Amino acid sequence: MPAHAHRSQTVKVKDVAREAGVAVGTVSRVLNDHPAVTKELRERVEKAMAHLGYEVDVTAQSMRAGRSRLVACAIRDFDIPRFALFIKEAEAVLREAGYTLLLASTTNRPDVEIALLRAFRRRRVDGVMMTLSDEQHRDVRAALSEATMPVLLIDRDRIEALDRVTADHREGARLATSHLLGLGHRRIAMLVGDLKAFPSRSRLEGFRAAYAAAGIAPDPRLLRDDVLSSEDAYRATSSLMSLAEPPTALFVAAMDMLGGCLRALRTMGLAVGDGISVVAGSDSDLAELYWPPITAIAWDLAAMGRHAATMLLERMRGDEIERGRGLTVPTELIIRGSSRPFAN
Amino acid sequence: MPAHAHRSQTVKVKDVAREAGVAVGTVSRVLNDHPAVTKELRERVEKAMAHLGYEVDVTAQSMRAGRSRLVACAIRDFDIPRFALFIKEAEAVLREAGYTLLLASTTNRPDVEIALLRAFRRRRVDGVMMTLSDEQHRDVRAALSEATMPVLLIDRDRIEALDRVTADHREGARLATSHLLGLGHRRIAMLVGDLKAFPSRSRLEGFRAAYAAAGIAPDPRLLRDDVLSSEDAYRATSSLMSLAEPPTALFVAAMDMLGGCLRALRTMGLAVGDGISVVAGSDSDLAELYWPPITAIAWDLAAMGRHAATMLLERMRGDEIERGRGLTVPTELIIRGSSRPFAN
DNA sequence: GACTCTTGATGAACCGGTTCATTGACTCAA
DNA sequence: TTGAGTCAATGAACCGGTTCATCAAGAGTC
Known part of the structure; x- marks a missing residue:
């Protein structure tokens, strides 16, 4: 495509039509691959378009269409x-x-x-x-x-x-919670986002379903919702670990909140895996490469x-x-x- | 805004004009906050717009403008x-x-x-x-x-x-390299992206400037460019650490490649800080929370x-x-x- | 009262394409 | 030879706004 040439002002269908010696409607047909155009005319129009450096105006197309x-x-x-x-x-x-x-x-x-x-x-x-x-x-x-x-x-x-x-956040959360319950944890804290939105609601459902299946009731004081930022996760973790009876496992179910949680544990001098287990609600390089590596829920x-x-x-x-x-x-x-x- | 009403088809300026008993040009003026409209007419037009649930068509505006x-x-x-x-x-x-x-x-x-x-x-x-x-x-x-x-x-x-x-990637890389040189490292490997693009070129410049300032020449065999994905970083790290004379420090200068590098070190059973120092070209939760935490270049x-x-x-x-x-x-x-x- | 200025409102033309009713040429059958 | 039927090409109308030359009304001047 040469595209050089007469970039005087903008080239329009009318100009292409004149150059090719056809009607504007024909140029439009060529542009839209309409079948009722003879090969010969199509070529003439295409040559004219290339010669003039024509470019359709999408706005004008949208206008009509x-x-x-x-x-x-x-x-x-x-x-x-x-x-x-x-x-x-x-x-x-x-x-x-x-x-x-x-x-x-x-x-x-x-x-x-x-x-x-x-x-x-x-x-x-x-x-x-x-x-x-x-x-x-x-x-x-x-x-x-x-x-x-x-x-x-x-x-x-x-x-x-x-x-x-x-x-399938519900199932992810159910798996994570069952996993922790199966390891003998009973005081599992859950950090979750805004319960007005689907993912957090589903995760909470999964969490409760796992508890229900085990025939146990979760401690409502260990639930923290509205965890929307890493700073929220930091604060939630700090407050949870400061409880008289702190949780033995943290399920950081909101997306991308793991950093804040780990930062809080580090600040408090607590080591993951040693006394406190952690499961992340979404996988990441951080979860994979932290030591110990963090159990996580993953999806595509x-x-x-x-x-x-x-x-x-x-x-x-x-x-x-x-x-x-x-x-x-x-x-x-x-x-x-x-x-x-x-x-x- | 009621917005209910006559959503028969789409409402146009013409409809608003008729409803308000003014010309289309006047409606357009109201839409564009043109000063030459009396308060009274403006209000009549606005009332008509609200009543009909009128919404301008941005495509049409773009068309003309x-x-x-x-x-x-x-x-x-x-x-x-x-x-x-x-x-x-x-x-x-x-x-x-x-x-x-x-x-x-x-x-x-x-x-x-x-x-x-x-x-x-x-x-x-x-x-x-x-x-x-x-x-x-x-x-x-x-x-x-x-x-x-x-x-x-x-x-x-x-x-x-x-x-x-x-x-200022050049300065970031210079600082990082000087830092490592100051710690006594002489065999610093650098992982960098595509040298056809500015950030990687600048980082390499900074790296070389630091070496030059120290009056030393870097070993060209320790440079790996074209590191564009975490997998690339994994491979580059693996190959570097398998050299007969491996580097004593890794400068992972490309953005967001730290994960691949750390994964490779872990696979090879090498511990960061113990024999091999690591500096990351961009900061992240991973860099901050890894153990030991990773020295990193940061910018806003x-x-x-x-x-x-x-x-x-x-x-x-x-x-x-x-x-x-x-x-x-x-x-x-x-x-x-x-x-x-x-x-x- | 005649004339000039100012200001607000009007509506036809325009932006750059697409669409479709119409035309003209050509083929085929009777 | 005439009529019906195909098919390619034409170009005016249209999409929904904005703009600007034009006009009407009212204010101000002499």
Whole structure:
């Protein structure tokens, strides 16, 4: 492609049409691979486009077509290291299909979520994948039902007929808790995020299910919810380990909170595995390489990203598919040295 | 805002104008806060908009205005945990200014970089911030000079008149190397990324400057470049430590490669600090919480993101500013237990 | 009272593509 | 030879805003 040439101002279909000696409609047909164009004309038009360095204006296309080939992704906070994998894979799938990714952070606030949905609609975004701070929030639900484009929920509870991809947090948490109970621990503390959102609720369910299966009741004083940052995890761990009867095991179930927990233990002079067992709710280099290595729950965020993008593409294509599909990726427990038998 | 009402089809300026009993031009003026509208008419129009649930079509606005209020960010790979901080802060600044962020991954390939620049132009993107796989690549430079919108380089070398934000990798690497040399190490291995890109080149410069200042020559056999993934770092570390004369210190200068290095050492049964010192090129939870904690170079990626967005906004505003501005955030060396005096 | 200025409102043209009713050429059958 | 049927190409209307030349009304001046 030479692309050099007459970059005087911007070249438009009209210019290409004149250069090729055809009508604008024909140029448009060539651009859109319409079958009813003779090979000869097609070549003439393509030559003219190359010669003039023509580039379609996507805005103008969107204008007429009513769709933008944009897909928006709005999540709580980009700054969750492993979540980048989700976005990376989703972007790759979408780009492959000719879509461009719009990114926005909801900062976990309902009003921002609503404002973003509105902004996306104003941009004629073709599809949205997002998290929600609170699936029950009335105004958010209203905004979702007013959305004119398909919305796919990322790791959130079922809402009406929206598609969703989730990880099996319930099972992950159940496995982790059973594992600790099986090692003889009875005082297991759980650090979990915002219970208004699906992952934390599921994890708590799994935790309780494991206790129930063992016929024991967990000590409610050992539950810390609303652990949303590493600093929160630091504070929660410090306060838990300062209890008169501290826990013998810590289940740091919120994503990416392990650092704060370990920092607190180190500050207090406590060694993981020696008296206090630790299980992390998500795997990481830190979990793998810490000494002792930290038992962790793992799941495939890359697959989640791919599935999310693929499901959304299908929905945008308008295929006749049942509404409200859900896809759950499995979680597994990777047992390492940080979870040891309880020795009293 | 009721927003209920006549959501028959989409409401347009024309409908609002009819409802308010004014001309479409007046509605447009109200939308754009044009001063020449009487308070009374403004209120009537606003009431009509609220009543009809009107929402402007950004595509149509872009069409006429020639600008999209989109800013694109294209980086090598989202999957660099700390880089999320950059994007997060940049997005916040841009959104505040009324822009939406487009995200794409270049996968570090020149052809993708060129294709993305073209795609951004087609979308009338107002500004771009991006990394480059190779600042010297002819076709990429040609594509950049053909770009019609301002482009800001993220952590890359000066190219013609483009703005840039960088971290002072040279100084960080110099500090790290001096530190190790000062501890008596003479055989320091360096793991670094692609030398075609600025950060790796700068780090190597800093490394060599420190050696030069000490009046010593580094052993070229201890340099490993093209370390781009954690697996690369694993292999490089393994091969280095298998040398007949292995290094006494490892400087893992590439970003986010520490995990692979530590994994290799663990596999080989080598303990950090005991015989082999380690310095990481970027800080992380892993570096801080590993035992012994890893000496690391740190810089403020959040500030880089904010500065990048701010500089790009200024440029897009068309302010009369000198071309080719550069902003460098400082790096510092956080000395921890992984770097110890060389004992022969 | 005539004239000039100022200010607010109007609506047709425009941004750059796509779509579709219409046209013209050509083939084939009766 | 005529009529029906295909198929490629045409170009005006359209998508939904913004802009700007034009106009009307009211204020101010002499």
